[in-house]
Amino acid sequence: MLDKTVVRNVLEKVKAEGREALTAPEGKLLCDAYGITVPQEGLAGSAEEAASLASEMGFPVVMKIVSPDILHKTEAGGVIVGVETEEEAKAGYDKIIANAKAYNAKADISGVQVQQMLTGGQEVIIGSVTDGSFGKLVAFGLGGILVEVLKDITFRLAPVTQEEALSMLDSVQAADMLKGVRGGDPVNREALADMIVRVSELVNDYPEISELDLNPVFATKDGAIAADVRIVVDFAQKAPRHRPSQDEIVTAMNKIMRPKAVAVIGASSEEGKIGNSVMKNLINGGYKGEIYPVHPKADEILGYKAYKSVKDVPGEIDTAIFAIPAKFVPGALTECGEKGIPGAVLIPSGFAEAGEPELQDEIVKIGRKYNVRLMGPNIYGFYYTPENLCATFCTAYDVKGSAALSSQSGGIGMAIIGFSRSAQMGVSAIVGLGNKSDIDEDDLLTFFEQDDNTKIIAQHCEDLKDGRAFAEVARRVSKKKPVVVLKAGRTSAGAKAASSHTGALAGNDKIYEDVFQQVGVIRARSLRQLLEFARGVPVLPTPKGExxxxxxxxxxxxxxxxxxxxxxxxxxxxxxxxxxxxxxxxxxxxxxxxxxxxxxxxxxxxxxxxxxxxxxxxxxxxxxxxxxxxxxxxxxxxxxxxxxxxxxxxxxxxxxxxxxxxxxxxxxxxxxxxxxxxxxxxxxxxxxxxxxxxxxxxxxxxxxxxxx
The missing domain is CATH 3.40.50.261 (Succinyl-CoA synthetase domains)
Structure with a gap:
């Protein structure tokens, strides 16, 4: 039975005292409340008390400094292992206190923790981190050099099921160590998995817990016990990202991808202009809906009556395609909002990717105010072939099929178009996402999930603005249709390049790798793989066995x-x-x-x-x-x-x-x-x-x- 009152009381006390970390005894209280097994321990306020506690729980013991101001206890000389007698316990107490004061003279010292010493078994690490994109993640790795040097660790979105926790034990490179090597006993997998589950529930229930480490955890054939707990908190939680409901996303995306009427803001009769290319693609691509060119001076463009503003158009408009300089976008977008247009396709560059985040923030606020969903900015537009819709300045594309592809990069988008044409790969859609000021990969997944014209979804991305939302949608969609993702920035060099490209912050690639696996996403390792998977996977019947x-x-x-x-x-x-x-x-x-x-x-x-x-x-x-x-x-x-x-x-x-x-x-x-x-x-x-x-x-x- 979880005792959440104890946890809440501890966290409120830490918050009231303005601390960023829990002491070890406080950490034990949280572990006890969630059934996370930790050794016997006690807090000594004197050398005599330390000797008495050690004697009661039985030697050998471990002694550690307890101070909210000293997180790295070993570095401060605040840990002594293998204390065997009462005399050693007394001397150890005095030495730890002296070392702590030398390390930080102003440290608030609560005393010395005396803890039952654990020996034997396999050392592992169980913990949790808070990722800027994916939120709470639970981690598992083997202790010592395997995690420190080889980075042999695996992650999952928290909370996890027992099955997902068991999969973590097999996902580290040294998984065989847990099965018993050289005559050693295998560890109790169920006990380890149970501890992972409980940690994941604890951090999920209390968002203010930003980091949690159980290191080391001693795993044996009989069970698992955490020798040390470190908990860091952050009470300044950032506001969750605004996300419309699934129904709202489907309604808006259907208006954008299947519009009955389209406005082209910045339409032009002049060859070489983006507004001219967009108009020609809509016309030559065979789109059957209404097309409304918008231009401040023209009366007619390519045979279509032109309007000075979208507000002058007599009928309803579902999607506005922007082909005007960035500085004019906020004004025109406001008019779209006042007209009640549900979607804007923002082709112009010159926003966050060009060092103008304030301008991008401004259009996001306008979109939110008027409930206009924004695709882009800084994109090539999109294609949706079932409607013969080429809402883009690129060449028209008409080979219809069941693959829906998207890219964060315009260059990659061109490669997708070229390959699709060359290989005669039928597509249902090709979509540019660019800066992803609003519409992103999970919006597209939500749309393509209910799109009968789409059988596979393949996406290129450099970052995920909201990895948690993406994972939740992908977990559901991948049960019905294959979801393939090419995540750029796998390497440190690639991540650096991605961060300078569209304002993306490519996170720890191992997190992406493990979360994709957790939610059923197929990861492509190259652009060619992404394209070949999009072409080939729908062709193959589903196998009935291995x-x-x-x-x-x-x-x-x-x-x-x-x-x-x-x-x-x-x-x-x-x-x-x-x-x-x-x-x-x-x-x-x-x-x-x-x-x-x-x-x-x-x-x-x-x-x-x-x-x-x-x-x-x-x-x-x-x-x-x-x-x-x-x-x-x-x-x-x-x-x-x-x-x-x-x-x-x-x-x-x-x-x-x-x-x-x-x-x-x-x-x-x-x-x-x-x-x-x-x-x-x-x-x-x-x-x-x-x-x-x-x-x-x-x-x-x-x-x-x-x-x-």
């Missing part, structure tokens, strides 16, 4: 494909004897069954056909990776067509499994790869990595969504 089999005509490809499976968390099936024998019927004696199944390079089309058919027919196999080697006997297009035929033959019988292919050979393999892709088989020339990465991404999503 068993992957490689069928290859080249032994070298089989080795590289096997490595790629390990790298991408895929499980190569251990081939049963009967299935092994079945494959051997179709391959030459010098080939190799097992997994990979190596049919060798000189085999005719029939060998590929028979082995692939067997792989699809056997229920124990859940997905196939094909490795093709260009030969005269089975040319590339012959291979591509036979694979497609077998796939369609099996589909007619109700058998559908993910198939990806790697093609090695002369340039003809490019055409063959494209043919396979058009027939539902993600295929790549000259690469053994990309096809397996795409399959791995599908598996990550299926696992996170609970479909396996």
């Amino acid at each position: 068993n992957v089999v490689i069928i290859t005509g080249a032994g070298g490809s089989g080795v590289l494909l096997s490595d790629a499976c390990v790298d991408n968390g895929l499980e190569l099936m251990s081939m049963p004897d009967d299935l092994d024998a079945a494959f051997r019927k179709f391959i030459p004696p010098f080939g190799a069954a097992g997994n990979p199944v190596d049919i060798t390079g000189g085999e005719p089309p029939e060998t590929y056909k028979n082995t692939i058919r067997l792989g699809l027919q056997d229920d124990r196999i859940h997905s196939l990776i094909l490795g093709y080697w260009h030969t005269i006997v089975t040319p590339p297009m012959v291979f591509a067509k036979l694979v497609s035929e077998v796939k369609e033959e099996m589909a007619a019988k109700g058998i559908e499994k993910p198939i990806v292919a790697s093609l090695a050979g002369d340039y003809e393999v490019e055409e063959a790869s494209e043919y396979l892709y058009q027939h539902g088989i993600p295929a790549y020339p000259y690469s053994t990595e990309l096809p397996v990465e795409v399959l791995g991404a599908k598996y990550k999503w299926a696992r996170g969504a609970g479909l396996l």
